[in-house]
Amino acid sequence: MTFSSKNLQKIEQLKKKYPKVEALTLPLLWIVQYQEGYISLDAIKEVAKYCNKSAMEVYSVASFYTMFNLQPVGKYHIQVCKTLSCKLCGQEDIFSSLKNILDINTNQTTDDNLFTLSQVECLGSCGTSPVMEINDKYYENLTPQKVEDIINDLSKKS
Amino acid sequence: MIKEVKIVSKNFDIPNSHNIEVALKNGRYSSIDKLWSYNNQDIIDIVKDSGLRGKGGGGASAGDKWALMPLDGDKPNYLVINCDESEPGTFKDREIISKDPHLLIEGIIYSAYAINSHQAYIYIRGEYKEFQDILQSAIDEAYSKNFLGENIFNRGYNLDITIHRGAGAYICGEKSALLESLEGKRGHPRLKPHQKEPEWYFDNPTLVNNVETIASVPFIINNGAEAYKSYGTELSSGTLLFALSGHIKNRGVYEAEFGTSMMDYINHYGGGIRDNKKLKAVIPGGASTTILTAKEVENITLDYESLRAIGSSLGTGGMIIIDEDTNMVEALKNLVEFYHHESCGQCTPCREGSSWVDTIMKSILDGVANNRDIDKILEIANTMNGKTVCVFAPALADVIRGFILKFRDEFEGYIKVD
Ligand SMILES: Cc1cc2nc3c(=O)[nH]c(=O)nc-3n(C[C@H](O)[C@H](O)[C@H](O)COP(=O)(O)O)c2cc1C
Ligand code: SF4
Ligand code: FES
Numbered sequence: 001m002t003f004s005s006k007n008l009q010k011i012e013q014l015k016k017k018y019p020k021v022e023a024l025t026l027p028l029l030w031i032v033q034y035q036e037g038y039i040s041l042d043a044i045k046e047v048a049k050y051c052n053k054s055a056m057e058v059y060s061v062a063s064f065y066t067m068f069n070l071q072p073v074g075k076y077h078i079q080v081c082k083t084l085s086c087k088l089c090g091q092e093d094i095f096s097s098l099k100n101i102l103d104i105n106t107n108q109t110t111d112d113n114l115f116t117l118s119q120v121e122c123l124g125s126c127g128t129s130p131v132m133e134i135n136d137k138y139y140e141n142l143t144p145q146k147v148e149d150i151i152n153d154l155s156k157k158s
Numbered sequence: 159m160i161k162e163v164k165i166v167s168k169n170f171d172i173p174n175s176h177n178i179e180v181a182l183k184n185g186r187y188s189s190i191d192k193l194w195s196y197n198n199q200d201i202i203d204i205v206k207d208s209g210l211r212g213k214g215g216g217g218a219s220a221g222d223k224w225a226l227m228p229l230d231g232d233k234p235n236y237l238v239i240n241c242d243e244s245e246p247g248t249f250k251d252r253e254i255i256s257k258d259p260h261l262l263i264e265g266i267i268y269s270a271y272a273i274n275s276h277q278a279y280i281y282i283r284g285e286y287k288e289f290q291d292i293l294q295s296a297i298d299e300a301y302s303k304n305f306l307g308e309n310i311f312n313r314g315y316n317l318d319i320t321i322h323r324g325a326g327a328y329i330c331g332e333k334s335a336l337l338e339s340l341e342g343k344r345g346h347p348r349l350k351p352h353q354k355e356p357e358w359y360f361d362n363p364t365l366v367n368n369v370e371t372i373a374s375v376p377f378i379i380n381n382g383a384e385a386y387k388s389y390g391t392e393l394s395s396g397t398l399l400f401a402l403s404g405h406i407k408n409r410g411v412y413e414a415e416f417g418t419s420m421m422d423y424i425n426h427y428g429g430g431i432r433d434n435k436k437l438k439a440v441i442p443g444g445a446s447t448t449i450l451t452a453k454e455v456e457n458i459t460l461d462y463e464s465l466r467a468i469g470s471s472l473g474t475g476g477m478i479i480i481d482e483d484t485n486m487v488e489a490l491k492n493l494v495e496f497y498h499h500e501s502c503g504q505c506t507p508c509r510e511g512s513s514w515v516d517t518i519m520k521s522i523l524d525g526v527a528n529n530r531d532i533d534k535i536l537e538i539a540n541t542m543n544g545k546t547v548c549v550f551a552p553a554l555a556d557v558i559r560g561f562i563l564k565f566r567d568e569f570e571g572y573i574k575v576d
Contacts, residue, residue: 017277017318017320018320019362020341020360022341022342022343023340023341023342023360025342025343026322026323026324026325026339026342027322029325030323051342061342061343064344065284065325065326065327067284067325079285082495083492083493084246084404084441084493084496085247085403085404087492088403088405088478088480088484088489089404120285120326121246121328121499121500122244122246122247122496123285124243124248124249124285124286126247126248126249126401126409126478127249127401127403127409127411128409129403129409133285137288
């Protein structure tokens with residue numbers, strides 16, 4: 001894996017913002033994930049070069065954070081909150097309708113590689129629960145009907 | 159009755175208040191001139207006098223913490239804003255950064271100046287990308303007006319703000335874990351020193367404050383310490399963005415003075431319990447605070463001292479409202495799963511304890527546990543106290559004890575074997 005020229009410029013900018021290059025680890029892992037869709041071992045080696053670390057050290061960091069995908073995921077990564085405020089407001093119905101519509105279980109990807117389904121802890125959106133995040137976008141105050149519409153919309157777009 | 163008050167949330171309902179022109183029309187950056195008439199120490203003293211307390215959950219005096227920063231050391235000082243906001247039941251900082259980001263930026267300018275820092279980082283949870291983008295646009299606007307960057311406001315002071323994105327780890331909200339993460343490492347909390355000292359970012363003195371703490375500073379600089387102290391109680395001064403979630407009619411974030419009656423708050427802002435059910439319990443300040451029964455809620459006021467006095471704590475002020483139909487065994491299982499998943503794994507009592515309790519909770523729900531298992535959970539909780547690097551484990555122990563001691567009959571209801 002190599003960084004795109006646009007991303008190389010971004011990295012140069014980032015270097016100025018931190019006292020040490022080690023601090024670039026998380027920002028660079030994010031750049032990789034947006035560029036490649038997930039973080040391969042090859043990418044880990046590349047990141048290590050820029051932040052003065054061994055590949056093993058970068059791997060140990062990357063694997064600590066749940067949002068870094070070390071395996072490929074579908075085009076739309078659905079993360080449904082499962083924590084208490086969402087549970088009290090009907091999270092289980094949301095989750096089972098997603099499973100039904102997509103015909104997959106937690107941590108699985110649909111055959112067309114469009115959707116990956118994850119259950120995550122509190123998304124900091126408890127006042128508008130049940131909540132899910134698809135890629136970078138929040139979907140709040142969900143109902144099974146809304147979920148169906150959202151998935152249909154995204155399927156049509158692709 | 160409730161006296162409505164808006165200090166931090168004043169501009170939340172103004173359309174486009176995240177835009178700098180709208181922000182300027184509505185009082186943002188209006189005390190900048192006043193700022194330059196003070197020196198660092200003056201600002202620290204004003205903040206100390208105001209009684210401002212950290213709003214990230216701990217409630218430590220902000221001024222006392224600022225005073226730990228060396229003002230003439232030879233190392234650079236750093237200001238770090240905690241926008242990790244991962245405590246279940248808490249969603250207030252998000253309101254600030256998406257509805258009034260310039261209030262936070264203004265607060266950062268005052269606070270950085272006070273502790274003589276030229277670089278501030280905002281550590282934001284990875285999931286908040288949409289809100290991070292709004293905040294970044296506001297920062298870009300501030301740079302283009304020369305409110306940030308070199309020689310800000312032509313006053314010879316340099317200040318940069320960099321947003322640093324986390325990647326999904328609750329523990330990174332703990333300040334030392336946050337700094338480890340900001341250094342590019344796993345988010346493992348650090349051992350605490352024996353006496354008071356600043357935090358350290360790559361061995362440089364660092365101040366970590368919550369978003370709302372810093373967003374409260376402009377009001378104090380603008381109106382003075384006394385004005386802030388006129389709200390709240392003697393020891394808990396000012397206001398907090400309390401929040402309501404769970405079984406309540408009007409969920410959301412509503413600012414209130416410390417010392418407000420919890421029941422009045424729930425009825426006034428929340429509109430009462432959903433579907434006209436009866437209240438069973440409230441988790442008062444984010445998942446990590448000890449649960450209160452409906453009876454305990456009747457006479458409690460929302461301030462640090464009152465909640466401490468009944469064996470819980472105010473935490474982040476994010477109240478999770480639980481109605482009479484809720485199964486408390488399932489509720490505790492849900493929270494234990496959270497802690498089991500989020501333990502950073504450094505300390506055995508926390509890593510193993512959270513896992514054991516999760517397993518035993520499952521056996522209770524499956525109907526295969528016996529009465530001794532309930533006591534075993536309490537015993538495990540006791541091993542999580544005082545022997546761990548951070549307070550995650552003791553907080554979990556209190557969560558467990560709260561549920562079991564206050565709702566034990568529901569747990570016993572699941573016991574079928576002897
Ligand atoms: C497990 C744990 C999680 C925490 N999470 C957060 C958080 O998400 N946001 C926050 O501001 N403070 C959080 N804190 C508190 C911070 O450690 C720190 O006290 C706070 O950011 C300091 O700012 P303040 O004094 O302005 O509140 C957490 C503490 C612990 C022990
Ligand atoms: S108490 Fe738990 S979360 Fe805190 S440092 Fe130890 S293992 Fe990590
Ligand atoms: S519990 Fe689901 S967003 Fe907080």
